[in-house]
Amino acid sequence: MSEPSIGICLLGCGVVGSGVVRILQQQADLIRRRTALDLKIQHVVVRQNDRPGIDVPYHHDAERAIDDPHTQIVVELIGGLEPAGTFIQRALKLGKSVVTANKSLLAARGAELFSLARKHNACIAFEASCAGGIPIINALLHGLVANRIDALVGIVNGTCNFILTRMTRNGWSYTNALAEAQKAGFAEANPTMDVSGRDAAQKLSILAGLAFNVAVNEADIHTEGIENLQETDIQFARELGYVIKLLAIARRHGEKISLCVHPTLVHEDDLLADVSGSFNAISVYGHALGHALFYGRGAGQMPTASAVVADLINIALGTTPLAFKQLHMLADQVPPASVLPHQELTSRYYLRLMARDEPGVLAQVTKILGDKRISLSAILQHEANDGQHVPVVITTHQAREGSVQAALKDIDALSSIQPPTVCLRIIDQPKEFSTQ
Amino acid sequence: MSEPSIGICLLGCGVVGSGVVRILQQQADLIRRRTALDLKIQHVVVRQNDRPGIDVPYHHDAERAIDDPHTQIVVELIGGLEPAGTFIQRALKLGKSVVTANKSLLAARGAELFSLARKHNACIAFEASCAGGIPIINALLHGLVANRIDALVGIVNGTCNFILTRMTRNGWSYTNALAEAQKAGFAEANPTMDVSGRDAAQKLSILAGLAFNVAVNEADIHTEGIENLQETDIQFARELGYVIKLLAIARRHGEKISLCVHPTLVHEDDLLADVSGSFNAISVYGHALGHALFYGRGAGQMPTASAVVADLINIALGTTPLAFKQLHMLADQVPPASVLPHQELTSRYYLRLMARDEPGVLAQVTKILGDKRISLSAILQHEANDGQHVPVVITTHQAREGSVQAALKDIDALSSIQPPTVCLRIIDQPKEFSTQ
Numbered sequence: 001m002s003e004p005s006i007g008i009c010l011l012g013c014g015v016v017g018s019g020v021v022r023i024l025q026q027q028a029d030l031i032r033r034r035t036a037l038d039l040k041i042q043h044v045v046v047r048q049n050d051r052p053g054i055d056v057p058y059h060h061d062a063e064r065a066i067d068d069p070h071t072q073i074v075v076e077l078i079g080g081l082e083p084a085g086t087f088i089q090r091a092l093k094l095g096k097s098v099v100t101a102n103k104s105l106l107a108a109r110g111a112e113l114f115s116l117a118r119k120h121n122a123c124i125a126f127e128a129s130c131a132g133g134i135p136i137i138n139a140l141l142h143g144l145v146a147n148r149i150d151a152l153v154g155i156v157n158g159t160c161n162f163i164l165t166r167m168t169r170n171g172w173s174y175t176n177a178l179a180e181a182q183k184a185g186f187a188e189a190n191p192t193m194d195v196s197g198r199d200a201a202q203k204l205s206i207l208a209g210l211a212f213n214v215a216v217n218e219a220d221i222h223t224e225g226i227e228n229l230q231e232t233d234i235q236f237a238r239e240l241g242y243v244i245k246l247l248a249i250a251r252r253h254g255e256k257i258s259l260c261v262h263p264t265l266v267h268e269d270d271l272l273a274d275v276s277g278s279f280n281a282i283s284v285y286g287h288a289l290g291h292a293l294f295y296g297r298g299a300g301q302m303p304t305a306s307a308v309v310a311d312l313i314n315i316a317l318g319t320t321p322l323a324f325k326q327l328h329m330l331a332d333q334v335p336p337a338s339v340l341p342h343q344e345l346t347s348r349y350y351l352r353l354m355a356r357d358e359p360g361v362l363a364q365v366t367k368i369l370g371d372k373r374i375s376l377s378a379i380l381q382h383e384a385n386d387g388q389h390v391p392v393v394i395t396t397h398q399a400r401e402g403s404v405q406a407a408l409k410d411i412d413a414l415s416s417i418q419p420p421t422v423c424l425r426i427i428d429q430p431k432e433f434s435t436q
Numbered sequence: 437m438s439e440p441s442i443g444i445c446l447l448g449c450g451v452v453g454s455g456v457v458r459i460l461q462q463q464a465d466l467i468r469r470r471t472a473l474d475l476k477i478q479h480v481v482v483r484q485n486d487r488p489g490i491d492v493p494y495h496h497d498a499e500r501a502i503d504d505p506h507t508q509i510v511v512e513l514i515g516g517l518e519p520a521g522t523f524i525q526r527a528l529k530l531g532k533s534v535v536t537a538n539k540s541l542l543a544a545r546g547a548e549l550f551s552l553a554r555k556h557n558a559c560i561a562f563e564a565s566c567a568g569g570i571p572i573i574n575a576l577l578h579g580l581v582a583n584r585i586d587a588l589v590g591i592v593n594g595t596c597n598f599i600l601t602r603m604t605r606n607g608w609s610y611t612n613a614l615a616e617a618q619k620a621g622f623a624e625a626n627p628t629m630d631v632s633g634r635d636a637a638q639k640l641s642i643l644a645g646l647a648f649n650v651a652v653n654e655a656d657i658h659t660e661g662i663e664n665l666q667e668t669d670i671q672f673a674r675e676l677g678y679v680i681k682l683l684a685i686a687r688r689h690g691e692k693i694s695l696c697v698h699p700t701l702v703h704e705d706d707l708l709a710d711v712s713g714s715f716n717a718i719s720v721y722g723h724a725l726g727h728a729l730f731y732g733r734g735a736g737q738m739p740t741a742s743a744v745v746a747d748l749i750n751i752a753l754g755t756t757p758l759a760f761k762q763l764h765m766l767a768d769q770v771p772p773a774s775v776l777p778h779q780e781l782t783s784r785y786y787l788r789l790m791a792r793d794e795p796g797v798l799a800q801v802t803k804i805l806g807d808k809r810i811s812l813s814a815i816l817q818h819e820a821n822d823g824q825h826v827p828v829v830i831t832t833h834q835a836r837e838g839s840v841q842a843a844l845k846d847i848d849a850l851s852s853i854q855p856p857t858v859c860l861r862i863i864d865q866p867k868e869f870s871t872q
Contacts, residue, residue, distance in 0.1 A: 135579020143571020
C-alpha cells in the first residue's frame with residue numbers, strides 16, 4: 001500500500017476504545033478508499049491489571065506509547081482529570097495531536113490545553129466530547145460559521161433522557177427508571193455526574209463557548225438535575241401538553257449570555273419532545289439559518305467511536321489542524337463569557353403547590369404572585385381526593401427568575417402550603433416551528 | 437486591518453445573492469473575529485437589464501469580474517446549466533475556487549467540473565446545493581466519514597413539504613396548497629422542477645453520491661412527484677397513523693444501491709413526520725453512528741446564504757480546498773453507482789382501489805395479490821355512501837415492486853375496479869426510533 005500510514009496510540013480501551021478499534025479494523029478499506037489514509041493502531045494502553053475490551057495487543061506504559069516516534073496521534077479515552085491531563089500534555093509537547101472525548105477535562109482545562117497545543121503546532125479534536133456521534137462541534141466550527149448564534153437548546157445527556165422517557169412513557173418512578181438505565185448500561189453505578197446535570201453542564205460549557213465565542217466557566221452555569229423530579233409533575237405536564245426534558249440552554253442577550261441546565265417543560269409539538277431514550281438532540285438558532293436541529297445517539301460505544309474516528313481522519317487529512325490554527329473560536333482565544341445572572345433571566349414557569357384543601361388558599365397564592373408582577377397563564381386543580389393537601393398547578397406568563405424565587409419563598413411560608421413548592425421552567429415552542 | 441482580504445465575485449444577486457451580501461456586510465466583524473478573514477465583495481454581476489436585489493455596486497460583465505486578479509473566489513448563484521457552467525469553468529481554469537448552490541449543474545456535470553477544479557488546483561464548494569442551510573454536505577464529508585452509510589432518507593424539497601403540510605394539516609387541495617406556496621414565495625410560477633420530484637432527485641444524486649461514494653446519474657433515480665396526490669389519500673394515511681411526505685431515499689443493498697424519490701407514507705412517530713412547512717430534514721443511518729437526523733430550513737434567502745458564506749469562509753480558511761484535495765469522495769473520483777433496478781426493490785405498500793359496491797370484488801382483488809405473493813397488512817373500507825365506486829384501502833407487508841406493479845395491472849383490468857388504483861409506498865418506522 002502506498003497510503004501514508006498514520007500511527008495511533010489509544011490511551012484507554014474500554015467501551016468506546018473497543019469501538020474505535022473495531023471501526024479502524026473493520027472499515028480500514030472504506031477509510032482508505034475515502035481518504036487514501038492507513039490509520040494504524042501502534043499502541044493500546046490500559047491501566048495496570050486491566051485488559052482492553054477487545055482482543056488487541058496492549059500494554060500499560062502510556063509514556064512509552066506517547067513517546068514512540070511511530071505514534072502520530074494520541075487518542076485519550078481514559079476520562080477524568082488525571083492522569084488524562086498529564087498524558088495529553090505530554091503528547092502535545094511532542095507536537096502530537098490529540099483526540100479526546102473527555103468533557104470534564106475540556107470544561108476544566110480546555111483553554112490551557114488548547115494553548116499548549118498551539119504552542120507546539122499540534123491540535124486537539126473533541127467531537128466525541130459532546131453529544132456522541134452527532135457532528136455538532138464540526139457544525140458550529142464550519143457549517144454554521146456565518147451565523148451569529150442566538151440560542152442553543154439541547155438534550156445532551158442520554159442517561160437523563162432515557163430515565164425521563166421511561167418515566168413519561170411508561171409511568172415509572174425515578175428510582176425504577178434509574179435502575180433500568182443502569183441495567184441497560186446507560187447509567188453508571190454512581191450516576192451523580194449524569195442525573196445532577198453536571199455532565200450536561202460540562203457539555204454546555206464546550207458548546208456554548210463555540211457558539212458564542214467566549215470561554216465559559218462551568219461554575220457559571222445554573223445547574224439543576226433530575227434527581228428530585230416526581231412522576232406527578234411529569235403527568236401534570238403531559239396534561240398541559242408538555243413533556244419534561246433535561247435541557248442545556250444557552251442564550252444570547254445582547255453582549256451577555258445566559259447558561260442553564262434544568263428539567264424543562266417542552267411543548268409536545270417541539271421536535272425536542274420527540275427525542276426519546278438515550279438519543280440526544282441540539283437545536284441551534286442562527287441569525288441567518290434560523291432553526292436547525294441535530295439529532296442522534298449521544299452516547300454508547302459505536303456512536304462515540306464514530307466521532308473519535310472522524311476526528312482521527314480529519315486530523316490525518318490535515319483539515320482539523322488547519323481549522324485549529326486558522327479559526328479563533330476556541331477557549332484559549334476568546335474572552336471570558338459575560339454571564340447574565342440567573343436571577344435576571346425570564347421564562348415561563350410551572351409551579352406545583354401542595355395546598356391545604358380549604359377556602360382562601362388560592363387567593364393568598366395569587367396575591368403573592370400578583371404582587372411580584374407574575375401573571376398566570378393556567379391553573380389546574382383536580383377534585384380533591386381524601387388527602388389533606390391537594391396539588392395545584394399554576395403556569396405563568398414570562399416572569400423574572402428572581403421574582404419567582406422570591407414569590408416561592410413567600411408561598412412556602414404560608415401555613416396552608418406544604419413546602420417545597422415545585423418550580424420548573426417552561427420553554428415555549430419557538431416561532432420557527434410554525435408551518436411556514 | 438491586518439487581516440488578509442479575500443476578494444469575492446458574486447455572479448447573480450437575486451434572493452440568495454442579496455442574502456450573501458447582507459451577511460458579508462452585517463456580520464463582517466463576527467467573521468473577522470472568528471476567522472481573522474476579511475471577505476471583500478469585489479464584484480456583483482447581474483444580467484443585462486437586471487439589478488441586484490440589494491443596494492450594492494454592480495455591473496454586467498461576468499468575464500471581467502472573474503478574470504480580475506482581485507477576485508479570489510467566485511460565487512455562482514445564477515442557477516441552470518448555462519451560462520453558469522461556462523463561468524464556473526472560466527474561474528476554475530484561472531485556479532479560482534467556486535461556491536455554488538446549483539444542484540442542476542452539479543447533478544448534470546459535477547464530475548467534469550470537480551475534475552477541472554482539481555486540474556487547476558482550485559476547489560468547488562456546494563453546501564447550499566442541498567437542503568439549504570443544513571450542513572449536510574460537511575457532515576457527510578467530515579463528521580460521518582468513519583461510517584459505512586446504510587441509508588439516507590430525506591425531505592429535501594421545501595416547496596413540496598409546504599404543500600403537503602397544508603394538505604395534511606389544513607385539509608387543502610393540492611391546487612390550493614400550491615397557489616398558497618406560490619403566494620408565500622415557496623414555489624416558482626412554474627413549479628414543475630419542485631412538484632415533479634426532479635429537484636429532490638438532483639439533490640439525492642449529490643447526497644447519495646457522497647454517502648455511498650459513487651457517481652449517481654440522475655436518470656437512475658426512480659422519481660415520482662406530488663402533482664397527482666389526492667386529499668383522500670392523505671386522509672386515509674392519517675387514519676392509518678401515517679403522514680405523506682415526498683421522500684428522497686437512497687439505500688445500500690450489498691454492493692448495489694437503490695435510489696428513489698416519491699410521496700411516501702411515514703409513520704406519525706417518525707421524526708420526519710414532524711418536519712413541517714418549508715423545513716427540510718435528512719435522516720442518515722450509519723453503521724457506527726446509527727440513526728442521525730439533520731433538520732433545518734432547506735431553502736429561502738438567509739438559510740441558503742448561511743451555507744454560501746460558510747463555504748466562502750471554509751475556502752478562505754483553506755480547510756475546504758484541503759479536504760477537496762485529500763478526500764476521494766467526489767463524483768470525479770468514484771465509480772459509477774451500481775443501481776438496483778426499481779422493480780427489485782421491496783417496500784410496504786398503500787393501495788387505494790375504487791371498487792364497485794358489489795359482492796365479490798374484494799375476493800377478486802385479494803386473489804390477484806395472493807397469486808403474486810403479496811400479503812395484506814390492513815384493509816380499510818368505510819360504509820359506502822351513494823357513489824357507484826367506493827374507496828378500499830389496502831396496506832401490504834413487504835413486497836417486491838415488480839410484483840406490486842404486475843398486480844396493479846391485473847387489478848385495474850377488473851371490470852369492478854375504476855382505474856387507476858393509487859399506489860404509494862410506506863416507510864416503516866426504523867428500529868432506531870425505539871426508546872432505547
